[in-house]
Amino acid sequence: MIGVLREKWKSRTFRKNFGRSIVTLILLGGSIMILSPVWWMISTSLKDMQEIMHYPPTWYPHEIHWDNYVKAWKAANFTRYTLNTLFLAFFGVTANVLSNSFIAYGFAKTRFPGRKILFGIVLGTMMIPGFVTMIPRYILFTKLGWINTYLPLIVPGFFGNAFFIFLLRQFYMSIPNELIEAAMIDGASHFYIWRKIMIPLAKPAIATIAIFAFNGKWNDFVGPLLYLNSEELYTIQVGLHHFKGQVATQWNYLMAASLMALIPVVAIFFTFQSHFIEGMDVAGSSKG
């Protein structure tokens, strides 16, 4: 038996396939570790509290309580929270798509003095800790009377986001300049070129921006926590946080509510996976 293995080992293909199988096994083990919390979340959300407190915990609910979801949803104003979050997400996506596609064009396809320095500043701002600007912004918005409105969460989005500018600029730079030069010979202004040529060509990158912007707004916690005081303005994240305070350790309702909060972003992820991967790819392969 050992002799047979020794013979096989001499072949490079055998070694390669053996190695690949080991890797696949390790990855399978890792996948189980990654997915078991997800399973736990689902199964906990379907149990009743007695079964949850039972020791040792069960992996599969004895009785499936679908009504946990209904009860959890009704226990707090989740309908309102969801509508609020969708409202903010809509503006977040629109603002980011419009502003960043516009601004990035300036960096990618026009020349003006100080362009390199300004882009350096764009990148540099990514290193500023959020809390350094958060406090003065809070003061600013207080003076403007914008506290407890959605304005502080919406308005800044129309003025660009460093990461999205970076991504879009990278994408724009891959579009040949000849296209633009040809249009300019025909008398097109940069604005026209941006609207009629770049935007249609940049659809994949813009879709990626839209998805990231949606996720960002959906998962935004600190912003709404800081600026929103009235309960009817709460977003899902803030609502979940307060829900925890409300029901303490009723894990079934908490898991049910959390799962419902995750459904949109997970659904988007599965539908548009390629956009996530591409977004990270651009970031990864251009740094260095």
Next chain:
Amino acid sequence: MKLSIRKREALAGFMFVAPYVFGLIAFVAGPMLFSLYASFTDYNITSQFNFIGLENYKHMFTKDQLFWTALKNTLIFVVLGVPSYRIAAITLSILLNNAIRGMRVFRTIFYLPVVMSGVASFLLWMQLFSPSSGLINTVLGWFGIQGPAWLYDPFWTKPALVIMGLWAAGGNMLLYLARLKGIPQQLYESAEIDGANVFQKLFKITLPMLTPIIFFDIITGMIGAFQVFQSAYVMTGGTSGGPMNSLLFYNYYLWNKAFQTFDMGYATAMSWFLFVIIMGATLFNLKFSNKWVYYEGADLE
């Protein structure tokens, strides 16, 4: 007045970036300057600005015990989290790069936790870490290990947060995967002809070629880790700092100072100090990078 083509293009360029510049001044640079000034005052959002010089900073360093606790907690988190996330992401990406079959499925699975982020994931992990009914201690029990009280044990609170972060290591993994794909196969092939084994290929080819992206990842990872806040806030119910303040991170303490007691002058001083620390750490990394980062020539994509 007819402008030259150059000038017209420059004007167009300015118009395109104008929104960004406005936003930069209104929401970044302006606030930063303001907060720098405020750090030298005793501002508390209702009062006037009383210039008090370095009082805030002096108080921070000499009289505020919680300041040092918060700083220490954050540093521990950085030291625990930054290396482990990197190692996990690199390991994952190398493994994923080598498993041809089902690569896309694995990639989806490992990226899923990144998507499941936010308060929902914090709540999930609060339940997973529950000493009596949670998954973690249940699994540990299979191996006969009595799991700790995790989020109730001052020693284990920070490791718990790090473990939670490791679950989402798939996020950074994509960065490395993209880079791994760009490593020319010839390098590996010629190494194999020379008789290199798996480990030599790993340490002499793969890892050196990855060093630029590792460097970038460490810097962004550190900047992020120094600002840890949300997880601690939600998982301690937003008021306390966890058992024995073990989860009172720097930004958590800052938050309380700014928005609970409204000591805004003091809080801005704290935020600037954090900025200085982060800058220092980044510069240190930059300086140090010559020793270990390998930059390939221009022919690598």
